[in-house]
Every structure is written in structure tokens, then in C-alpha cells.
Amino acid sequence: MGNHAETLERYVSFAGRDALSRYLLSGFLAFLGACALIGTVIATGLKGITALDLLLLGLTIPAAWLRVRLEPTGVITLAPVVVLVSFLLGTTYVPLIVATLAGTVGTVLARQRSIEGLQSIGEETLSVALSIAVAMGVHAIGLQHILSWDMEFGLKALVYIVGRVTIAALRAGVMEDVEPKSFLLTAGRSMAVNLAFFSLVALGLAYLTQRLGSAGYLTLALVTVAMIEAYHPYKLLSDQREVLFASLTMIAHAVDLKDAYTGKHAREASEIAVRIARTLRLPEAEVRKIRFAATLHDIGKIGVNGKIIRKPASLDPGEMAEMRRHPVIGAGIMEPIELLAEAAEIVRHHHEHYDGSGYPDGLGGDGIPIGSRIVLVADAFNAITTDRPYRKARTKIEALRILREQSGKQFDPKIVAALESVAAVL
Amino acid sequence: MRIEEGSCGSVFSFVLTTQRLSRGFQIYVFAVVLAASGLVLLLGAQVRWAAWPELLMFLALITLASMFPIPDPRGGYLTSTPTLMYVLFSVHDPGSALLVAGSAYAIGHAISWGWVPWRTLWNGAQMGISVALASLVFRAFGGSPSNPGIITFLVPFTLGSLVHQLSNNIFVSSFYSRLRGTPLIVSWLADIRDFLLSNLLSVPAAALLSILYVSVHPATLLLYLASLPVQRWALELYLQHRRIYDQAINSLVLAIDANFPQGAGHSRRVADLATSIARRMGLPDPEVQEIELGALLHDVGMIGLVEIVDSGMPPELAAVETLRSHVTLGAEVAYEFPRRGIGDIVLCHHERFDGTGYPRRLKGGRIPVGARIVAVAEAFDSMISGGFPFSERVAAFEASESVRRQAGLAFDPEVVKAFSTVMESDWEIMQKRWNAMSVSQDVTR
Numbered sequence: 001m002g003n004h005a006e007t008l009e010r011y012v013s014f015a016g017r018d019a020l021s022r023y024l025l026s027g028f029l030a031f032l033g034a035c036a037l038i039g040t041v042i043a044t045g046l047k048g049i050t051a052l053d054l055l056l057l058g059l060t061i062p063a064a065w066l067r068v069r070l071e072p073t074g075v076i077t078l079a080p081v082v083v084l085v086s087f088l089l090g091t092t093y094v095p096l097i098v099a100t101l102a103g104t105v106g107t108v109l110a111r112q113r114s115i116e117g118l119q120s121i122g123e124e125t126l127s128v129a130l131s132i133a134v135a136m137g138v139h140a141i142g143l144q145h146i147l148s149w150d151m152e153f154g155l156k157a158l159v160y161i162v163g164r165v166t167i168a169a170l171r172a173g174v175m176e177d178v179e180p181k182s183f184l185l186t187a188g189r190s191m192a193v194n195l196a197f198f199s200l201v202a203l204g205l206a207y208l209t210q211r212l213g214s215a216g217y218l219t220l221a222l223v224t225v226a227m228i229e230a231y232h233p234y235k236l237l238s239d240q241r242e243v244l245f246a247s248l249t250m251i252a253h254a255v256d257l258k259d260a261y262t263g264k265h266a267r268e269a270s271e272i273a274v275r276i277a278r279t280l281r282l283p284e285a286e287v288r289k290i291r292f293a294a295t296l297h298d299i300g301k302i303g304v305n306g307k308i309i310r311k312p313a314s315l316d317p318g319e320m321a322e323m324r325r326h327p328v329i330g331a332g333i334m335e336p337i338e339l340l341a342e343a344a345e346i347v348r349h350h351h352e353h354y355d356g357s358g359y360p361d362g363l364g365g366d367g368i369p370i371g372s373r374i375v376l377v378a379d380a381f382n383a384i385t386t387d388r389p390y391r392k393a394r395t396k397i398e399a400l401r402i403l404r405e406q407s408g409k410q411f412d413p414k415i416v417a418a419l420e421s422v423a424a425v426l
Numbered sequence: 427m428r429i430e431e432g433s434c435g436s437v438f439s440f441v442l443t444t445q446r447l448s449r450g451f452q453i454y455v456f457a458v459v460l461a462a463s464g465l466v467l468l469l470g471a472q473v474r475w476a477a478w479p480e481l482l483m484f485l486a487l488i489t490l491a492s493m494f495p496i497p498d499p500r501g502g503y504l505t506s507t508p509t510l511m512y513v514l515f516s517v518h519d520p521g522s523a524l525l526v527a528g529s530a531y532a533i534g535h536a537i538s539w540g541w542v543p544w545r546t547l548w549n550g551a552q553m554g555i556s557v558a559l560a561s562l563v564f565r566a567f568g569g570s571p572s573n574p575g576i577i578t579f580l581v582p583f584t585l586g587s588l589v590h591q592l593s594n595n596i597f598v599s600s601f602y603s604r605l606r607g608t609p610l611i612v613s614w615l616a617d618i619r620d621f622l623l624s625n626l627l628s629v630p631a632a633a634l635l636s637i638l639y640v641s642v643h644p645a646t647l648l649l650y651l652a653s654l655p656v657q658r659w660a661l662e663l664y665l666q667h668r669r670i671y672d673q674a675i676n677s678l679v680l681a682i683d684a685n686f687p688q689g690a691g692h693s694r695r696v697a698d699l700a701t702s703i704a705r706r707m708g709l710p711d712p713e714v715q716e717i718e719l720g721a722l723l724h725d726v727g728m729i730g731l732v733e734i735v736d737s738g739m740p741p742e743l744a745a746v747e748t749l750r751s752h753v754t755l756g757a758e759v760a761y762e763f764p765r766r767g768i769g770d771i772v773l774c775h776h777e778r779f780d781g782t783g784y785p786r787r788l789k790g791g792r793i794p795v796g797a798r799i800v801a802v803a804e805a806f807d808s809m810i811s812g813g814f815p816f817s818e819r820v821a822a823f824e825a826s827e828s829v830r831r832q833a834g835l836a837f838d839p840e841v842v843k844a845f846s847t848v849m850e851s852d853w854e855i856m857q858k859r860w861n862a863m864s865v866s867q868d869v870t871r
Binding site for chain 2: 236
């Protein structure tokens with residue numbers, strides 16, 4: 001009983017902390033987004049817009065269309081190119097308007113809900129606002145004479161880049177449990193590199209427009225289109241990555257149809273496993289393997305007779321032996337396929353127990369691949385908390401209690417502890 | 427950055443193996459080379475030999491680019507030579523363009539495909555003529571990269587690139603048609619359709635490079651070349667993902683078909699028929715793709731259903747309820763896919779046009795068009811593969827008659843109309859494909 005109360009206490013405290021920071025961040029970004037939207041409308045109404053501004057806004061739409069999803073999380077679009085160009089060429093508030101438009105286009109393309117849309121507008125505009133504020137600060141304390149125009153642009157671009165990467169890292173940490181450090185080493189780094197490259201492009205464009213006069217505006221349009229063409233392979237890749245993962249989830253779901261319950265077990269188990277892996281601060285490459293393995297962990301059941309899978313009563317030894325082949329069959333299916341082969345080992349061992357009583361190889365302790373230990377816990381947690389033909393779903397708290405009882409026997413204690421810390425947001 | 431030599435290459439290897447060329451073909455090759463030589467004599471006087479370092483750079487870059495293929499997302503390989511050709515025709519006079527493009531292209535080809543004199547000459551000649559023509563058109567319309575306005579530069583530039591593409595396509599298609607005996611116009615139109623869009627897409631980058639070349643420095647061209655390996659890497663990874671995706675869908679389709687005694691190939695046949703009908707109805711490409719996937723997966727809910735039927739439930743219940751549940755189960759699976767339309771097709775493919783279907787008794791236009799199409803395709807294929815004692819031809823005729831009788835009742839009359847057209851025009855081709863498929867036991871396209 002004391003055990004239970006302690007679990008409950010942990011659960012509540014984690015629930016409180018995690019959920020609060022989520023609400024705070026998303027609320028803040030959504031608030032900013034709403035402000036940016038209203039501000040854009042007012043600013044355009046008051047100041048009017050020039051032909052150049054109009055061109056910049058026109059280019060924002062295709063630039064924001066090119067969205068590349070990054071691994072593990074985050075998005076790059078080409079809209080920052082237009083934002084950075086408008087730092088140089090547009091009037092003061094144009095970068096903000098461009099960013100607002102970019103966020104809106106992104107929202108429509110990603111079919112987000114309106115609250116999420118406001119958040120992405122907030123994310124787009126916050127760093128623009130920061131760099132405008134810094135530039136204003138420089139002017140206010142009278143330093144603008146020391147800075148040449150390109151140095152001022154460099155400062156703005158630096159603030160913008162740092163701002164964007166920081167917000168993205170914050171968002172990844174709070175929403176997706178991705179450690180800031182591992183985010184900065186993966187998606188954060190490629191964001192920073194690309195944004196720095198965009199700044200150079202913007203600088204080159206400003207130079208060309210100065211040199212060519214009005215003909216430079218044609219160059220502006222050409223650069224935007226040429227960059228879309230150049231980045232298109234990345235968009236194809238990131239879209240295909242998503243579609244591929246969806247098709248694997250679909251297969252896992254289809255195999256689950258052989259079981260007596262339906263639902264989103266494969267997807268949910270994979271989400272839980274990914275959160276656990278990130279809480280344990282595993283490298284992102286390992287997390288990716290675990291994501292594949294957790295999605296496909298029961299794919300070997302395609303080779304097991306459905307009558308055995310569905311049998312509500314306990315299995316006789318022969319049936320049990322057949323049932324226990326599924327991790328091996330699953331690993332065998334995955335091994336010949338590029339990209340999935342690396343996750344096959346995790347699938348093979350996802351029924352090994354921490355005390356060595358599992359199957360197929362009777363591994364124990366740290367001899368079991370970490371991914372398999374995580375998938376076992378995620379699988380069990382999701383199974384307990386969903387309806388089965390022979391019993392109703394239990395609450396998360398009950399599930400955690402059951403897992404804790406088995407901690408050190410069936411499950412690795414470290415992983416059960418990690419699950420407890422993420423259970424609140426599942 | 428797109429080009430035609432993916433196809434060219436295969437033609438050449440084919441020619442290499444045949445060796446014996448008809449007299450007409452020899453005359454054709456000779457004429458092309460002769461025309462190019464004539465143009466060289468005509469335009470040679472204008473060549474600015476003083477600009478030899480720039481010409482040499484182009485020579486090196488084009489040779490390099492034609493040896494450096496990039497995977498094409500639509501299949502085959504591309505090179506970035508067109509982009510370089512466009513820059514070349516706009517920044518240099520027609521004579522230099524002809525000489526440089528022709529020799530560089532010939533060298534590049536000789537290196538990648540081996541040295542065969544007539545073939546190498548023909549290749550260089552056709553490319554040289556195309557680039558020279560483009561350059562002439564560019565100049566005739568008053569194009570000048572040092573004054574980059576829309577009228578003074580972009581319009582002539584686009585026209586020049588189109589002329590280059592059209593002329594290149596004519597040369598390559600006539601090559602094809604002579605080799606295979608197909609009518610020139612057919613292969614030419616097919617080629618144009620394939621290359622026009624990608625041609626227009628590479629115009630902005632090329633135009634930009636021309637402007638930079640003239641107003642900044644010729645060496646800016648090297649920057650562009652540096653981006654190619656990175657693009658190639660992304661595209662190769664993309665193709666790997668797509669390959670695995672195709673494998674994944676194929677194995678799922680095999681697993682679905684395993685639930686039907688007569689089912690091998692059923693899902694693929696329904697998908698083929700549904701795609702043809704959708705095309706006939708003039709639906710846009712993305713929707714046709716959605717319908718293809720929806721049709722492939724329409725019976726995904728059948729996985730495990732055999733086991734439900736076997737599981738000792740009361741037979742009346744098992745037969746009706748569980749069999750019907752395959753649409754909802756299947757839709758749940760298909761909704762895992764980011765495009766909702768696919769799940770909608772799976773869910774609604776047993777709805778009837780008059781509103782008496784299941785699971786939701788939708789009526790008429792409320793049923794998604796993809797589901798209406800799949801309903802027809804599935805009914806037809808179930809009939810022809812359902813074991814009629816007649817030969818397949820007769821069965822197909824009777825099946826299509828019975829589909830037509832159901833227009834307005836089970837099926838949408840519009841869809842049935844498109845289905846009839848498909849049966850009249852595409853049926854033979856489809857049957858041949860399916861026969862080939864059942865031999866290789868492969869459901870891939």
C-alpha cells in the first residue's frame with residue numbers, strides 16, 4: 001500500500017511538472033502568434049506596403065511550402081531566406097509580416113489546428129521580433145555609427161539564428177522529451193548550418209540588388225525558386241520517411257488484427273518506447289532503432305496461427321512453443337530489409353526477462369539489448385492500459401504498480417523508473 | 427538539371443549489341459553530323475578565342491557533369507548538363523556554344539559509354555546544334571544577361587531553353603523511332619511531356635547562374651557544381667526509403683491476398699482497374715495515387731478475419747457481422763497513413779450508390795469518389811476471378827454487362843461509364859500485364 005502511495009505521489013508530481021511546462025510553452029507561443037497576426041493586420045493597414053514588400057510576401061508562400069522535417073524533431077523551411085532578405089531590403093516591420101505569413105502557410109500545409117497554427121506563427125515571429133529589438137537597442141544607445149550595414153545585418157542574423165535554434169530546442173525538450181544536447185547535435189545543428197547559409201544568400205542578394213538596381217528584384221525571385229529546386233530532394237526524403245514509417249505502422253496494425261483486440265497498440269507502444277528511450281538519454285540513432293523495433297515488435301505473429309494468438313484460455317506446451325517463435329520470426333522478416341535490419345535484434349529479444357527467464361535465448365540483465373528491455377516495458381504498459389477480451393483496461397497508476405512489482409524480475413528497474421517519469425504525458 | 431540521357435544510354439547499349447545498322451539510319455546519323463559541321467563553318471567566325479579560359483571551364487564542367495549522374499525521383503538518372511547548357515548559350519555566342527557543348531558532350535559520353543566513333547560524333551553534333559539554336563533564339567529575342575530584366579533577359583532565356591529542349595528531344599526521339607520503328611511524333615510527344623516541366627524548373631537556377639556569371643564572376647558556376655553531391659546524397663537516401671516503402675506495401679498486399687482462396691493478385695488487379703477508371707474520369711494525379719493505394723488495401727481488414735470465422739462463433743453471426751466488420755477494421759489500419767482519403771476508400775468500398783450498402787448506408791455523391799470506383803473494380807474482378815466455367819474473355823464480357831446493369835443501383839453511373847470506356851480501350855493491355863504478373867508472382871509494378 002505504501003508502495004502504491006509512493007507511486008501515486010511520483011506520478012502526480014511528474015504529471016504536474018511536465019504538463020505545466022507544456023501548457024506554459026504552448027500558451028506563450030500561441031499568445032505571441034495571436035499578437036503577430038493582429039499586429040500584421042494593423043501594421044499593414046497603417047503603413048501600407050510597397051511593391052517590394054509585396055514581392056517579398058509573394059515569395060514567402062512558395063518558400064514556406066518547402067518544409068523539410070528533421071530527425072528527431074523540428075522543421076526547416078525556406079521562409080527564413082525571405083525573412084533575412086527583408087531584414088536587408090524591406091521596411092522595419094516587413095520581416096515580422098513575412099514571418100507571420102510563413103507561419104500561416106505552414107499551418108495550412110501541415111493541416112494543423114488553429115491553436116497549433118498560432119503556436120507556429122509565434123515560433124516564426126519570436127526570433128524576428130528579438131532581432132528587431134536588438135537592432136533597435138543598438139540604435140537607442142547610439143552605436144549605429146560604429147556598425148556598418150553588413151555588420152548590423154550580421155548581428156540581426158545571429159540573434160535570429162540563435163533565437164530560432166533555442167526555441168526549437170526548448171520545444172523539442174518540453175514537447176518531445178528530446179534532450180537539448182542531443183537536439184543541438186542533430187536537428188539543431190542542421191538548422192543552424194542552413195540558417196547561416198541562408199544569411200549568406202541574403203547578403204549576396206542584397207549586394208546584387210545594389211549592383212543591378214531594379215533588375216536585382218528579378219534575381220530575388222530567381223534565387224527563391226532556385227533554392228526551392230535545390231532543397232526539393234530533402235523535402236522528398238523527409239516526406240518519404242514519414243510515409244514509410246506510416247506504412248510500417250499500418251503493417252503492424254494489420255498484423256494486430258490477428259489478435260483479439262484492435263486498436264493502435266503498435267503506434268502507442270512505439271510512442272511510449274521512444275519517450276522512455278529519450279528519458280534515458282540514449283543517442284538519437286538508438287532511439288530511431290527503438291522506434292522501428294517497437295512499431296514492428298509483434299510482426300512475427302503473422303507466422304503464428306491466429307487460433308493460438310486469440311485463445312483466451314492458457315496455451316498447452318505445443319501452442320506455447322509456437323507462440324514463442326514470434327520474436328524470432330519477426331527478426332527474420334526484418335533482417336533482409338535495409339534500414340530495418342538494425343532493429344531486428346531488438347525485436348528478437350523483446351521477450352527476454354531481466355532475470356533471465358524470458359525467451360528465445362534466455363538472456364538476462366544488461367546482456368539484453370537496451371532497446372529490447374524498453375520495448376518489453378512499453379509493450380506491457382500499453383497492453384495493461386488497453387481493453388482486452390478477457391478484462392477491461394486498467395488505469396495508468398495500476399499499470400505502474402504492476403510493473404513495479406515485476407521490476408527486477410521481468411523488467412529492468414531503470415526502465416520502469418524511466419517509464420514512471422514519462423507516464424503522465426502518455 | 428534534368429536530362430534525356432538516361433534513356434539515351436539504354437538505346438546506345440542496345441545499339442552496341444545489335445551492331446548492324448540500316449542504311450537509312452546511317453544516312454540519318456551522317457546528316458546530323460554534317461549539319462553540325464555546316465553550322466560550325468557558318469558561326470565559327472564569331473567565336474571569341476580570347477575567352478578561352480571560360481570556354482575551357484565550360485568544357486571541363488559539362489564533361490564532368492555528364493559523367494556525374496544524379497538519381498531521378500521518377501526513375502533513371504539525370505545529369506546537371508542542361509543547366510550548364512542554358513548558362514552557356516546565354517553568356518557565349520552561338521559558335522562558341524556549339525563547339526564547347528558539342529565537344530564536351532561527346533567527350534563525356536565517350537568516357538561513360540565507351541568510344542564508338544559514329545555514336546560519339548552524332549551525340550556531340552545533336553547537342554551542339556541544339557545549344558547553337560537556343561543561343562540564336564536567345565539573341566534574336568534580344569536577350570542579354572548583363573541587363574537582367576524580365577523582357578530583356580528572362581523571356582528570351584526561357585524561350586532559348588525551350589528551343590534547346592525541343593530540339594534535343596527531336597533528335598533523341600528520331601533516334602528512338604528509327605531504331606524501334608515507332609512513329610516519331612508519338613515518342614517525341616511522350617518525351618516532351620516527360621521533360622517539359624523539369625526543364626522549366628531548372629530555368630530559374632540557370633538564369634540566376636547566368637546573371638552571376640556576367641555580373642559577378644564566371645567562377646560562380648563552380649559554386650553550383652559543389653551543391654550537386656549533396657543533392658545526390660539526399661536523392662539516393664530518398665530512393666532507398668521509397669524502395670523499402672514499396673517492399674512494405676507489397677508484402678502487406680501479399681498478406682491481404684493470402685486470405686482469399688482465389689485471391690493471388692486480386693488486390694493488384696483491383697488497383698490497376700481502379701486507377702484506369704480514375705484516369706478516364708479525369709481525376710487529378712494525387713487523387714489517382716490515393717485511389718491506387720486505397721484499392722490495394724481495400725481488403726486489409728480481411729487479415730485475421732479467417733481466424734474470427736474459424737474461432738467457433740455462431741456461424742450466422744460470424745458470417746454476416748464479422749465479414750462486414752472488415753471495412754471498419756481495415757479503415758482503422760489505413761487511417762494510420764497520413765492521407766485520410768485512403769482510409770475513407772477502405773471504409774466505404776461496400777457502400778452502394780442507392781444507399782443500401784454498409785457500414786454507414788451512404789448514398790450517391792456522399793460516398794467518396796475513390797470508394798465508388800473501387801466498388802466497381804472489386805465487383806468486376808471478383809466476378810472474373812470467382813471461377814466461372816467459361817474462358818476468361820467471355821467471363822469478362824458477362825461481368826462487365828452485369829456491372830452495367832447495376833449502374834444507379836450498386837454503382838455510380840458516371841463510374842460505370844468510365845469503366846465501359848476502360849473495358850473498350852485498355853482491357854487487352856491490362857490483361858496482358860496481369861498474365862505476365864501471375865507468371866512472375868510479383869505484384870510490383
